[in-house]
Amino acid sequence: MTDRAETDAVVEEILRSYDTITVVGASANPAKAANEVPAYMREHGWRIIPVNPHADEIVGEKVYRSLSDIPEPIGLVDVFRPSADCAAVARDAAAAGATALWLQLGITSPEARQIAADAGMAYVEDRCLIIEQRRTGITARR
Template sequence: MTTTDEVVEQILSTYDTITVVGASANPEKAANEVPAYMREQGWRIIPINPHADEIVGEKVYRSLADVPEQIGLVDVFRPSADAPEVARQAVAAGASALWLQLGIASPEAREIAEQAGLLYVEDRCLIIEQRRTGLQPPRG
């Protein structure tokens, strides 16, 4: 059995791009602060938001299905009730990891992700985990 800490470390050391569902253009929200921080640390950010054109200096896509490249890690800033649908969209988009931010958890999303073979983390903050582990994005 793999612990959540092991999955966190695997994700942070494997993915150099983070696709952020629910990214916010508001710099006072965690859904903006976290992607901005991760970008400063060297990760590439692909924001997903149906109401913005640019977030943290990156082009925004309306949905996961609209991203024109292979998606790996999907980071979720949506209410827990939305997580199962985001998990289904992540699976459909070919993602290989799903991360629900701090305060977001869903047994249904976990089941969807794990049945599809995705790495899965819930109720954890990327900033906290990156600082705890000291990991940097892989260099390709």
């Protein structure tokens, strides 16, 4: 496991490097963090690509049913799924060519971490994009 300083450096690199966030488990319910976080990041300049098998539009964006349905290159994958689902998401992200995997606050997975490492993906777990964006002050580069 990385120490806090190493994780902080990865967080900052991800926030600086990606202008699009693919959100697996995005929610259409504005009361849920899986809606609030993508909406906030969108307001701060990031493009959002929601992934949810049960919705058509989230935060004003077209929803895709799975990572494999997205018709463009995928960089950063942000995950709002239970820890037990994260290894499968990591495998799907690797298969889709993602280069970074971020598990939201409260979500950890040693197996997802290993899959990400084996695929050469940058990896963050148990961190909130809103908290990290506010801490760093980084905004999207677009």
